[in-house]
Every structure is written in C-alpha cells, then in structure tokens.
Amino acid sequence: MMTLPLEPGVRACYSDNGNGLRIHWLEAGDPRPETPMIVLLHGFPELAFSWRHQLNALAQAGFYVVAPDQRGYGRTTGWIAEADTDLGTFRMDNLVRDVLGLVQALGRTSVHAVVGHDFGAHVAAWCALIRPDVFRSLAMLATPFTGPPPFRLGAPDAPDLRSRQLAEALAGLSALERPRKHYQLYYSGPDANAEMHAARQGLHEFLRGYYYLKSAQGADERPEPLPDLTAQSLARLPTYYVMDADVGMSETVARSLAQRELRPSPWLSDEALCVYSQEFGRTGFQGGLLWYRAATSRELQQGLQLYAGLTIDVPSCFIAGEQDWGVHMLPGALDAMHRDACSRLVSSRFIADAGHWVQQEKPEAVNAALLDFLNRGC
Template sequence: MTSLPEILLPAAIRSRYVDAINGLRMHVLEAGFETPGRPCILLLHGFPELAYSWRKVMPALADAGYHVIAPDQRGYGRTTGWDANYDGELAPFRLTNLVRDALGLVSAFGYTRVEAVIGHDFGSPVAAWCALVRPEVFRSVVMMSAPFGGPPALPFGTAALPAKPQAEDPVHRELAALPRPRKHYQWYYSRREANNEMTRARQGIHDFLRAYYHHKSADWKANQPHPLAGWTAGELAKLPTYYVMDRAQTMPATVAKEMPDAAAIAAHRWLPDRELEFYSAEYRRTGFQGGLQWYRCGTSGVFNRELQIWSGRTIDVPSCFIAGKQDWGTYQRPGVFEAMQATVCTAMMGCHLVDGAGHWVQQEQPEQVIELLLQFVAQARARAAG
C-alpha cells in the first residue's frame, strides 16, 4: 500500500486506514479530526466513485464543527479484504452487510451516535438502510441522487392460496423486443462480462470514465429528466442510454458516443483531468467488479427475503433528499421519488433538486450541496433537542 500514489486532497483532509472493520482494512478520508469530541458525519459514495468523491464538501462540514468520515466502501479503492471474483461469495456485498460495515467503522472511531449518514448514488440506499435498521445510531439521513423506496413487501393475505413460483419481470423481454432493442444497465452490470468490458474498454479506462461522468452530468444538455408513468418497456426506453442501453452495446461503447472534445475537457471545472486521473488510476488497479457485486445482489433478488424482515418499516429519523435537477436518477424507478416522500420517510425535511447539476451533484455544485447539508443537519439537531 505504501507504493500507491498520493491522493490530491485539500489540506484539511487526511487519508488513513482502519483495520478489522467487518473483515476489511478500510481506507478512509477524514476531516475535522484535530478536535476530539466532535459530532460525526458519515459520507458514503456510489458507483463508479470513491471516498474521493466527497473531497469538495468535507472541509466545509469540518469547518462547521463536525468530524467527517468518508470510506472507500467494500469493493472499492484502497479498502481491502473483499473478493473481486465473479464466482466468489456474493453475500458480503448485500445491503445488510454494507450497513454492518458502516456501523463497524463509526464504532471503531468511538461513536455510538452519528449526526447524519449521507449517501450518494448506491451509497444512498446504504445510508437509508442504516437509518432504518439502527435509527438510535444514525440520527438523520440524507439520500442523494437515488430515492429510497423502502423495504420489500412481504406476501400478504396468501394463507389460503397455493404457492406460486417467483414471477420473472417481463420488462426485460419487452425491452429486448422493442423496435430499437434495449436493456437495463443494472442487469448489464450484473453480467459476467461487464467488468472485463469496462476494464478493457477500447478507449481506455480514463476516457471511458470521462465520457461516463460527462454523459450523466448537467454538461450533457439532453439530460432533461421528468417522471415516468410506470415500469414498462415503453416508459423506460425514454431514459438515456446510460440507464437503458442499446441491447448490443457495452457501457464503454454507449458513453463513447458522448465523449466531450479536447477543448471541453481542458476547460472542465468540476472534474479536471488531474482529478479524474485519480479515479482512473484506482480503477485500473482494482477493476470494477467490487462495485458490480452490489448490482448483482439487487438484480438477483436472492437477499430480498432477508430485507423483508423490515417490511412495512419506515425511516422515522429526520431525512432529506438532494439531487441534481438534470439527474435522471431521481426518476429512473417510477414512483419511488413520490413514495419516499409520501410514506417511506415519516420525517422528511426537504427534497432539493439543484439546478446546474446532473448525477454527480456534490462534485458539480458543491457550494449548494454544502449549504443544503449544513442547513439540514442543523435543523435535524434542533428537532432532536426538542
């Protein structure tokens, strides 16, 4: 690990390792560590990202008096102790074990209470499950760029009915049968070939990530999201190809069509090439399979029964949602954004769609995100104080 390149970080952030976290040696970025006894904020990244994705907001949260902890999650970056083998055990990547990772990390730092757990992209459901399962520890939650639809429902009122086999979702056959055949990205990510196709992308990992981040950002002007009417092939086909791909295409080939030109890259502000190079260097080293295992847990459905333990349970701690206004992620699962506000979160204190940001909201518009986060955490603490 000593041979790894230096991470380009603001002076207020340090990189460190914490051993024996649920079988992991976890790489962590932290800010506000100089003063003992500070309240804790935990930041959880998504895919294909790293703890580094929080570099723009961590110093301001620390300046506001918090100890800010951002790990490379299981399967990512410099955290070790996980298996990247497609044929290896999938269970360590299930949501309840990711919650155990988060709980173990804050416990190792000596915290029995976390003021806010904040998750972006696939980190959002992990944060949501933290707040749902252990609300006495995770006292408020911010979900970013991926709304939370709640635990899966248990079969209800079926005692007099014969058992039925698990029904296959017909939407995948319907997508494949469209005049322009399509496939859903999460099921693409669950394929054995996906990691190899991305790590060996024809354009190289650096240019693949450049195009991927660009395509899902507000810089791609065709990102004009709106609610979809339902989980049907016709509605899902309205999503951009980074979500509902052309059936014959890989993800690198999909995003390559939207690669920004050299002038745009040279002028890039929210993710200059020197910062993108850190992501690409890490993914060249680790590959993508660690993150792809998370998608496989979801698409396989094999861990739904475990999650049904919490069927009907709501998130009752103060909650908030933040996403880019130009982010299709808010609507990619029809009805979830609305259900999160109406029934899943009983103490929702705001849903904010930040203009000028796509999917990478805390990197594209960090100042606005910082303001919203600090406002929310202050309000949540005031509410808890009575």
C-alpha cells in the same frame, strides 16, 4: 499507489472494521468524542475522494467528517475481486454492518448524520432504517429510497404488483423495435467488468465520457418523470441507463459521444479524473458491480424482507441535480420515498445546473443544503 491530491486538513486513515475489511477513509475535523460525526458514503463508480469538496466544508462547520472507500472500492481491502464470490457479503444489511464497524472502530456509539450518494444513498438509507439509534439523521443524494422489499403474508415468495410490473418492463425491453437492456442487469452480468476495464477508448477516456454524460454538461434535455412502468417508458431514458441490447457500457459511452464535442469539464479536473482512472485501473470495477449483482438477486432480496414494513423515522432530506435522469429512473420512486419510506422527510432540494454527480458538480450549493438540514437540530 498514487498520492491522493487532498486539501490541507484532510487525512487518509486505515482501520479494521470487525467485518472482514481493512477500511481506508478520508477524514476532516476534530475527532474528539464531543464533536458530532458525519459519515459520507459514495456510489458507483466513485470513491471516498468523491466527497473531497464536502470534507473540509462540513468540518469547518463543527463536524468530524468521515468518508470511507466502501466494500469493493479503492484502498479498502478484505473483499474478493471475483465475479463468483459470495454475494452475501455484498447484501445491503452487510454493507450497513461495514459502516457500523467503522463507527465502532472510531470509538463512536452514534452518528449525527449519514449522507449517501447514488448507491451510497441506499446504504445510508438502510443504515437509518435498521439502526436509527446509531444514525440519527439521513441525507440522500441523487437516488430516492422506496423502502424494504415487501413481505406478503401467506405468499412470501410471490412478487407484489410493483415487482411484477418492473420484471415485465425489464423483460419487454428486449422485444422493442430497437432492442434494449437495463444497465443494472448488464452490471450484474459476467462481462461488464472486463468490457469497461479494457474499454477500447482507454479507461481514462471511458470514465471521462461516463462522468460527462451523466452530468448537467452532458444532458440533452431536462429530465422529467416517466409516465408509467413499462418497457416503452423505460426506453425514454438515456442509453447509459437503458442500453442498446448489443453493446456494453464503454461502447454505449463511445456511441453517445460520437456526435458531440467533449468540452473540458468545469467540475472534474484532469488531476481528479486521474484519481478515478488510476484507482479503478488498479482494482477493476468488479467490487462495485457485485453490489448490483446482490441487488438483483431474488434470493438476497427475499432475505431483506425481514425489514418489510419498517420506515425511516429519523429526520431525513433528499438532494439531487435538476439535470439528473437518475431521480426518475424508476417511475414512482420519488413519490414512494415521500409517501411510504420516510416518515420525517424534512425537505427535497433540486440543485440547478447539476446532474448526477451533484456534490462534485455544485459543491457549494450541496454543502449549503446539507448544512441547512444539519443545523435544523436534526
């Protein structure tokens, strides 16, 4: 494996987490018990390395900062890279257990803040929802959290109105004049890993294009909330979210870039891109894709109804790039986070000239926003 290009003061570590994994994580700061701890959780397709700009910045502010490769990613081992593996190990409350195991392995009983980006924001939110005694505050980047799946007394198996609308909208995509499909359903299917891993443009260039398109640099227009939850509204999203029905993600990226000049990235160096392409070249994408398969499993989502009605009651904040379509990918999600999911949402901040990879695109602004939140006594 390649040596990670880490800043001085950032350390790479390994430990068993008591939940079947040997976790690899990056850390910075004083690990002594009296130093408040922050846990940083990445999304897809990312790694602990995605927090490289936050580790030292938060450590220099007096925190012990830990960023793991989560289950299915990077140099963490113990998970099975097979499409037909037990999806229960990728259920959201088991991903929370992975984080709890790491916290315990580090000799801690509480975490000052759990911070997540993209899918990692969901894991962080569930950490704060299920174990607020351990995770004392929460920062979500890029992806709003709308709460646990509802449980209807007398009809626990019947979908609620919102779920029915979403199912109808997703099904309706294939019937549009230009047939479409939702990327999460594609990621949950059997072909995504092989199609992306063996991308015709090469894995390195596929990832370069994917990161570019979802950044501010690749945005065609300023994102805005969709009017309603229908197939016609969802079809307004960029094709990396609502894809043409006949192609995979690597071809979607290739088509999207065909009429563009792919300029050098101001935020993702070739050295950093090599980390992603070499790590995903080695592991494939299946581990991360199993998160999507678990999230779209009706059976596993019904299991999470155990937490229906719970809210996140620790201090929380939301940070996103102004050019990130992902914030609006699910109509009404941002409002639901404010109204229903988080009872102590301190702030929502939108970072100018940043897209989906907000903590990498604009690290100084994100670090300032995080420190402002963390220093409010949360």
